[in-house]
Amino acid sequence: MYLDKSIKEINNLLKNKTIKPIDLVLEAFDNIEKNKDLNAYITLNKEEAIKKAKELENKEVDNILFGLPIAIKDNIVTKDLKTTCASHILDNFIPIYDATVVEKINDKSMIIIGKTNMDEFAMGSSSRTSYFGAPKNPLNKEKISGGSSGGSATTIAAKDLLFALGTDTGGSIRQPASYTGIVGMKPTYGRVSRYGLVAFASSLDQIGPMTRNVYDNALLLNAIVGKDPKDLTSSSKETEDFTRLIGEDISNMKVAVPNYFMSDIVSDEVKDKIKETIKILENNGVSVDYIDMKYLDKAMILYQIIAMGEASSNLARYDGIRYGHPIDNPKDIEDLYFSTRAKGFGDEVKRRIMVGSYLLSGDNAKTYYNKALSIRDDIKKEFSKVFEKYDLIIGPTTTTTAYNLDEDMDDPLKSFMDDVLVIPVNMAGLPAISIPVGKASDNMPVGLHIIGNSFDEATIYKLASFIEKKVGEIYE
Amino acid sequence: MEDKLTKEEVLHVATLARVKLTDEEIEKYRVELKQLLNEVEKINDVEGYDKERMIAPWSDNTTLREDKSSDMLDPKEVIKNAPKHSGNYIEVPVVIGESEGA
Amino acid sequence: MSNYIPTIGVEVHVELKTNTKIFSPSVNGYGQMANSLTNVIDLGYPGTLPTLNEEVINLAIKACKVLNCKIRNKINFDRKNYFYPDNPKNYQITQFDTPIGYDGYVEIEVDGISKKIEIEEMHIEEDTCKSTHRNNKTLLDFNRAGVPLIEIVTKPCMSSSKEATLYLEKLKELLFYSDISDCKMEEGSMRADANVSIRKCESDPYGTKVEVKNIGSISNVGVAINKEIERQEKLYESGESFKEQTRRYDDKLGDTVLMRVKETGNDYRYFPEPDIPYVYITDEMISNVEKTIPMLPDERRSKYVELGVSPFKANKLVNNRILSDYFNTLLDSNINFDIASNLLLGDISGYLNKEEKVITDTTLTKERFIELVNNIDDNTLTSRNLKDILSKVLESNSSIKDIIEECGIKNITDDDKIRKVITNIINNNPDSVSDYKAGKDRAIKYLMGQVMKETKGSINPKMANKILIEELNK
Structure with a gap:
């Protein structure tokens, strides 16, 4: 099977015409068909993908991602391809433009295979708030794949294909990556254009690559970054080759482990795996210090205020007027608003936009939202201080391994607590990756979280790829 | 501390968010929303922070767009996704007056 | 005579004269086919983000300068959240905490006495879409959605409808002259709302405030304010109290009509717009804009009078911007400006009106005009002669001397x-x-x-x- 080979091998096979893009596309669809019960996809793009693959047969293989199938999370808009955000309110929505990342993917001649399942409007941590039902964890179908980018994590972990895009507002790439044992990167806020990413919390959202290994991940990031004049929050930082430090010597690197990341909130089994990894690093010349950091335990509160506040405003546009799914025969305009949104949104979304509205109403905006923005600035400064002394910060991605799909969903705090370790990164806008570092006794993967300084993704990939290799050696 | 919101409090936020609730839902949210609000209340315990607000984590100077037109839609595309339209117009149930905003 | 002192504040929305909209590159235009000037950003499509039009910032800076406002050097935008079909995102991007301009003023002359009308603040925001009501349906046209606006808010510092209308006329003249806006009230590119309250004496607290919206012309602003003062006086006199409210002016009735009683504070849930980072207004930006500000009306008037034009004619010239701009090109020449102003406002204006032309459409260059003025000044031409040769003066390229010779005009100057x-x-x-x-x-x-x-x-x-x-x- 070609999609089991390394990216370089596939690229060579395409170049010497042993295979054609259509072979990869058909193989991916075969895999997805076999894994149908995982519910990784909301919409498949079969006809168009096959057409595109055939068109590519006449084109020169001009880059390493050429002709490769990719899955896109369903909150990234794709022209003429249904984009639902896993919500009833958009279940008939056909975008009339492409997201900037989609244009970039097309520029590389990658082939979009389908739109992946997720939590409704990316609100959740298990993808169970999807209007289309939750995806299942390929490593154990009783378990969640995490969320909100659960479908993208699922299809990569199931080895359907090599590449997927996810989005991360409060851990939504890294947490499912950890639960499914894949590699997921949230780039620095501003690295990747958000134009065409359906906003959940604008000041936190970021698109990132989800892949089987670190090298592929860096390659996909190479393809999607860059200043976008359509996104004022996108950075004018030079684009760079994120693979360039992979394989370089890591001895003498300095790594910090915040004590909070190894405190009682994390299960012993997860901690043990992280400690094993730390041992490997130390044995290879990396100095690892345990440090105290202010505000890490406050990040969750800030996240709730900022994310729910922004979401309540971002989701106001779904009223069934210009697009979307209104109720039939509204009595009047207010009925159109109230009933359309009551019917169109699920429970988690309703909860969050109601609380978000409250947090911004009257004087509350000052007490909550503005104060949260001020403290947020301090979190960023706190991280900056650490990066004056250390190259990277590490810890576990999640407090436990993936839990069961049938676990209670009604605790409104649960979905936030799943992300307690990954959220501080979004507050500071930093880049961070999750990579698998072995399995716990339940045979489910444990993820290592590596946080870098702003725009220093390359150093994250350097350490990540070293650990990936070492851990691989242990398990083989 | 009361561990539930009042019915009126729930209806108030539901109105701000424009979501119609059933009686059953109101009862459910009285508890659930209160749980969330108790959590965010904890921000009041944070002291000694800097007043500077971070609007977006990335702080490039905002690049302004040149005043040149591009990328317009055909009116047919405008109404393509609109559930109700009349000619080139998008249609809604009758609304009296203009909005507060401008 | 009334026993009450009115207190009036005015809020003005002005559409900026840009090529494109504030947050999207769609054309900023009026009177086009419905929904033909829009894109996915104006429609609030999922995933879209705003960009910020450079010219909007420049025109706002210009307005600050012209209205004597202080300019804030670090601004951001805020979201004003409310559901309404003419508000595509169900939030409007505006400025709440950091309006670009503040503490300005406009000088007016009331009964010969000059008065400063104080401007509280000036901010930038986007316009809503246009709704039309037909057969129990409301139809939405998004061409106007995202057109750039500035809102100019005065302090409650006016005490008569006359002051308010003089302020508006002055404001309109300033914004029009500096190319910030067309200021066409009939097309909605300038819209005025008045806040009116009355009280018995200066030391009393302000009375209950009523906002009058939807006034279609400056003179109607005066009428609406007077009607509103009258109405409030009657209510107070009969001992009735009333609530803070919004009324609209009905042109047919010639009176104000209740729109809505203000609820206890509208809950707009303002918060900083996260899609637009801080914008820094640099000294360089300000000085570049200053270079584009033409001579303003008051300066023109006093300059003309200084050069020997009567105040009445000076004002008439300034009321016609094209003539005034033409006149300005002559300011450095040594001619009889009284004759020049007479010519422009008299025979030449008459001719232009008849032909439906403006002076820049004619062949009357600065040089030929100066020649014409001098020929009249030294009696070579009389006003009667001028009538005979006017069409040649305005439509041929011959020198005035040649025209005089050609027409055989030989005046007795001896x-x-x-x-x-x-x-x-x-x-x-x-x-x-x-x-x-x-x-x-x-x-x-x-x-x-x-x-x-x-x-x-x-x-x-x-x-x-x-x-x-x-x-x-x-």
């Missing part, structure tokens, strides 16, 4: 020749001479008439009049 004609007429009209000596003024008129008749108008009347009186007094 003092001796004129004196000869006049002595002849005096000798032939002894009765009139005695009438004159007896102090009867109309004798002069009669004699002048004879002089003009004799010379067929080819003589400068002023000069003839002077010589006639000299000869009569001999």
Whole structure:
């Protein structure tokens, strides 16, 4: 099977015409068909993908991602391809433009295979708030794949294909990556254009690559970054080759482990795996210090205020007027608003936009939202201080391994607590990756979280790829 | 501390968010929303922070767009996704007056 | 006479004269086919983000300068959240905490006394879409959605409808002259709302405030304010209290009509727009904009008067921006500006109105105009001559001298020749001479008439009049 080979091998096979893009596309669809019960996809793009693959047969293989199938999370808009955000309110929505990342993917001649399942409007941590039902964890179908980018994590972990895009507002790439044992990167806020990413919390959202290994991940990031004049929050930082430090010597690197990341909130089994990894690093010349950091335990509160506040405003546009799914025969305009949104949104979304509205109403905006923005600035400064002394910060991605799909969903705090370790990164806008570092006794993967300084993704990939290799050696 | 919101409090936020609730839902949210609000209340315990607000984590100077037109839609595309339209117009149930905003 | 003191504040929305919208590159235009000037950003499509039009910032800076506002050097935008079908995102991007301009003023003259109308703040925001109501449906046209606006808010510092209308006229003139806006109230590119309250004496707290919206012209602002003052007086006199409310002006009724009673504070849930980071207004940006500000109306008026134009005519010139701009090109030349202003406002304006043209459509270059003025000044041309040659002056490229020659105009400018004609007429009209000596003024008129008749108008009347009186007094 070609999609089991390394990216370089596939690229060579395409170049010497042993295979054609259509072979990869058909193989991916075969895999997805076999894994149908995982519910990784909301919409498949079969006809168009096959057409595109055939068109590519006449084109020169001009880059390493050429002709490769990719899955896109369903909150990234794709022209003429249904984009639902896993919500009833958009279940008939056909975008009339492409997201900037989609244009970039097309520029590389990658082939979009389908739109992946997720939590409704990316609100959740298990993808169970999807209007289309939750995806299942390929490593154990009783378990969640995490969320909100659960479908993208699922299809990569199931080895359907090599590449997927996810989005991360409060851990939504890294947490499912950890639960499914894949590699997921949230780039620095501003690295990747958000134009065409359906906003959940604008000041936190970021698109990132989800892949089987670190090298592929860096390659996909190479393809999607860059200043976008359509996104004022996108950075004018030079684009760079994120693979360039992979394989370089890591001895003498300095790594910090915040004590909070190894405190009682994390299960012993997860901690043990992280400690094993730390041992490997130390044995290879990396100095690892345990440090105290202010505000890490406050990040969750800030996240709730900022994310729910922004979401309540971002989701106001779904009223069934210009697009979307209104109720039939509204009595009047207010009925159109109230009933359309009551019917169109699920429970988690309703909860969050109601609380978000409250947090911004009257004087509350000052007490909550503005104060949260001020403290947020301090979190960023706190991280900056650490990066004056250390190259990277590490810890576990999640407090436990993936839990069961049938676990209670009604605790409104649960979905936030799943992300307690990954959220501080979004507050500071930093880049961070999750990579698998072995399995716990339940045979489910444990993820290592590596946080870098702003725009220093390359150093994250350097350490990540070293650990990936070492851990691989242990398990083989 | 009361561990539930009042019915009126729930209806108030539901109105701000424009979501119609059933009686059953109101009862459910009285508890659930209160749980969330108790959590965010904890921000009041944070002291000694800097007043500077971070609007977006990335702080490039905002690049302004040149005043040149591009990328317009055909009116047919405008109404393509609109559930109700009349000619080139998008249609809604009758609304009296203009909005507060401008 | 009324026993109450009115307090009036005015809020004005002005659409900026840009090529494109504030947050999207769609065309900013009026009167086009419905929904033909939009894109996915204006429609609030999922995933879209705003960009910020450079020219909007420049025009806002310009407005700050023209309205004497202080300029904030670090601004951000805020979201004003409310559900309404004309508000595509169900939030409006505006400025709440950091309006670009503040503490400005506009100077007006009320009954000969100058007064500063204080401007509280000026901010930038986007316009809503246009709704039309038909057969129990509301139809939405998004062409206007995202058109850039500035909102200019005065302090409650006016005490009569007259002050308010003078302020609006002045504001309109300033914004129009500096190319910030068309300021067409009939097309909605300028919209005024008035806040009106009354109280018994200065030391009382302000009375209940009523906002009057939807006023279609400046004169109607005056009418609406007066009607509102009257209405509030009646209510207070009859001991009735009323709630803070919004009313609209109904042109047909000539009166204000209740729109809604204000709820306890509208809950707009303002918060900083996360999609637009801080914008820094640098000194360089400000000085670049300052270079584009033309001479403003008040300066023009005083300059014209200084050069010998009457205040009345100076004002008339300034009221016609194209003529005034034309006049400004002459300011550094050494000519008789009184004659120049007479020509522009008199014969030339008459001709232009008839032909539905503006002066820049004609062949009258600065150089030819100066030649024309000088020919009149030295009596080579009389006003009667001018009427005959006006079309040639405005539509050919020949020099004025050539036109005069071509038309065979030969005016009697020789003092001796004129004196000869006049002595002849005096000798032939002894009765009139005695009438004159007896102090009867109309004798002069009669004699002048004879002089003009004799010379067929080819003589400068002023000069003839002077010589006639000299000869009569001999």
